[in-house]
Amino acid sequence: MTPEIMQSDSSFTPATVDERQTVITVEHVFKRYQPPAGVSIRSLAQDLTRVLRNKARTLIERPEARFVLNDISFSLKQGDSLGLVGHNGSGKTTMMKMLAGVSLPTRGRVRVVGRVQPLLALGAGFHGEMTGRENLYLNCTLMGLDIHTTRERIEKIIEFAGVAEYADVAIKRYSSGMLARLGFAAAVNMDPEIILMDEVMAVGDYSFNVRSTAAIQEYVKRGTVVLVSHDMAAIERICQRVIWLDHGNIMMDGRASEVVQAYTQFQQQKVFASAAPAQSADTPAGEREIIVRREQFDADVAVHQVDVLDENGDPCKSFGTPARVTVRVEAEVAQPRADLRFVVSINDTRTRVLLTSIDSQLLATPDFVQGRVLLEATFPPLNLRPREYGISVKVMKTSALKPMYSWDDVSPRFAIAGERRNPRLHYVAPQEDLLFVPGGEMRYVKIEAAPARPAVPAKPVP
């Protein structure tokens, strides 16, 4: 154990003897990626001879390679749920790859008992020319199901996805929504023992979303879960335990609520200290500047500006109850993109919990987006607790789980006026994780196929 690990006060192991089987063991794991192998004949010959002599035990020492993971140890028992948090490049994905069994620890030991299902992308191995049913056979058997279980599951998956009448149609003819539903249904109906999730999924139209949210909850209860997410609310909801990774080291390991709190505080301090305020052309001078955390994962997609408007379409910083909030987002898509999905959410800037969202996938999305896009998301009348709030915007692909661009207000953008301690006012989303309250609208005000302009470079996020 490294000394810098902050120990949380409470321990997870109950006083009584825990008889559950340990399913994941990670012992003193170090990982170093080798730089792309040299094309030199010499290194090739070396590799060959080493392997043939079965001496490939040591890696060639290359000074430029650094450790992505540094002495990581933890273990999980059957039914445990672990969240991994940390900035980009902290080693979360590498850890997941090792648990998935596609990458080896450079040093240390990884042991995983049971069938693992990595939910890194929906519909891995799907092929457009094959029918829905054929693709499901491929997907299920790829995840290691035997043929009997596969046959049994497929009907269940098709029914869950609601694509029964298209089961024998090539999936290239599916709509993006159907495809996402099929991938999702396949993912949650495989019944693996260990689930590796990279971001929590929410797909499909409204009625499917209700079912998929319920399915995810049911699904994570059945197995041992490791979840990587930027969504702290999801982490807290799903995980009992959280490990905070920073540059490959364990910063903190403990009860979910404590680690998430420590991590968000740390992150906010960093952002406040370093981030420049969002440049908003129409912010009157003298007003408080809003601090925004932006992350760009796709160079072609950028969000330039986010404004909060009242029902008359005027910028607004204070709402009464119920609040009628409209969010205007100005985005730019440099290269034409199909299947774009915009998710506009209201967050509590203090706790960083997402309260409610409007997801374009649940509404109508244009097939094809290019150029500057101005969209307005109108929330249904909200009963929000009187305090300050910010906006989060995520631009994603319908089939992917990770955003292409993410915009998060760190400092408040608008406030709800009113008596602080009114017991009748509450958060909008008390219902578990159903973020999508019906009644929201999203419309595209203007789509201007402007000539490609260099996208705003992503701000390096601490």
Added chain:
Amino acid sequence: MSKQLNSAMVYEAADNKLRRSLWGHIQYALRYWPFFLYWVRRGIVTRYSQTSVGLLWAILQPVLSSLVYIVVFSFVVRVNTDPVPYPLFVLTSLVLWAYFQRIVTSSASSISMSMDIVTKVRFPREFLPLAVVVESWIDLAFGLGIVVILFLIYGYPVTETVLLVPIIFLVETILALGLGFYLAALANTIKDLFQVIGIVMQLVLYLSPVMYPLNTVPDNIRALYVINPMATIFAAYQETILFGRFTVGPALLGVGILSVIVLITGYLFFKRMEWRFADTL
């Protein structure tokens, strides 16, 4: 709540190594056999569904390329294949050569074609090159169908030596798969390999008795052909199918042993290198 864990599925890796024997690798792969079948099916669907004439290409490909060689070698450069008619000779050889070439070249690209699953899911990756072999049987079957038709058209007789063909075919397949494993393991990190493979295959084609019979090769050079396993394999094919004799038995045995060695070492090398697939992006 307590569910019986599938304890057969234990994955344990330590110190940059997955401790598993050759037999352990095979046992692990065998559990995934249904995936293999669907993967092969996917490969076949992918290959033929996107072209407008689909499966017809499996027939057109060998016929058209044979036509090229027929023009070159029976009109421009005359090759003596007595008593076999040259079109029959070249088509037979080319169908069997195309099989070898497809396995070797498609295996090399099989990993990079499927990076989406290779970097995310654990499954026996040897299925990717192995599926190439099974997929190639489709083309081969169509090709051999044309060969049979051509035999009937010419009324050319076959002797009982043709019964040895399955053995030669087995040797050819083992060698191709073994080389395929080596190339699949390397081609993902060394992209230049794709360029080299094309040239080398071309060279091997001309240095093997594929478009000409072995007896047209001058004696002093023919000794060199011994070191080329493909030369032995094709000499054996031609003798048994076309000339009704079999004189290369000892050489073929040697090539057979070599092929098995190539396959086993290639497989182990592949299993060792497969960990780099997800690490090098």
